[in-house]
């Protein structure tokens with residue numbers, strides 16, 4: 001069984017992105033990333049922290065703006081509008097999910113699409129769905145980027161995606177379709193989930209539930225991509241029961257050190273390199 005090493009993938013992209021950032025600095029352009037963290041969602045706090053660490057290590061200025069979950073929607077929108085107007089800010093990253101008392105769609109769509117580095121606005125979503133250039137959400141991009149690095153083709157493959165969030169599951173299905181995969185999209189109401197997952201050549205779990213994917217759910221030799229971030233006995237684990245599947249799967253991304261490690265690099269790339277063609 002092969003470990004798909006996210007750190008190696010991130011390192012592969014790092015040099016080119018740093019070069020681009022150096023070029024900008026030489027031209028006296030100093031891009032900044034504004035990270036908005038609302039409430040106390042653990043994965044979001046973890047992401048914000050590693051995002052800052054990676055950005056700083058590469059010479060990209062990144063700042064976390066933390067607000068309590070009780071912050072008013074109007075106040076949050078005012079912050080976004082301020083970032084929209086500030087020329088030094090190239091990217092605005094809104095951590096999801098937002099507290100339930102807010103209208104997340106309304107808040108997100110206040111982000112200037114030119115600064116929407118995580119591809120969350122309606123404009124970015126429409127661009128992705130119709131194949132126009134635009135910002136693509138970074139976690140799904142990280143998944144594709146890992147498959148590309150290891151030369152795992154999606155074309156004609158049976159792909160099962162578990163989880164249908166707007167940040168991960170839905171855009172990921174679109175990216176896999178663009179690569180000519182046959183996509184089955186599973187979720188909490190899917191009946192006989194294991195029957196569907198057993199068919200998959202590539203199984204991607206983004207459900208956010210520890211030990212959801214067990215050994216008897218995968219096809220021998222399948223590629224398993226674990227996007228989950230969960231706490232289990234004080235440790236960070238994915239959705240996949242690693243011990244159970246390690247003798248059955250052909251390849252797997254670990255948590256940590258898998259998809260998450262690449263996601264942060266994709267954000268930096270979006271901030272310093274601008275929009276990408278739909279992948």
Ligand SMILES: Nc1nc(=O)c2c([nH]1)NC[C@@H]1CN(c3ccc(C(=O)N[C@@H](CCC(=O)O)C(=O)O)cc3)C=[N+]21
Nearest residue numbers: 043044047050094095096118139256257258260261263
């Ligand atoms: N708009 C938005 N986009 C997201 O992509 C998004 C989000 N909101 N909200 C929260 C989740 C969570 N998430 C993580 C990404 C990277 C790591 C990460 O860097 N993990 C490293 C280090 C983990 C560690 O410190 O142990 C690793 O897996 O190797 C973690 C979590 C992105 N999310």
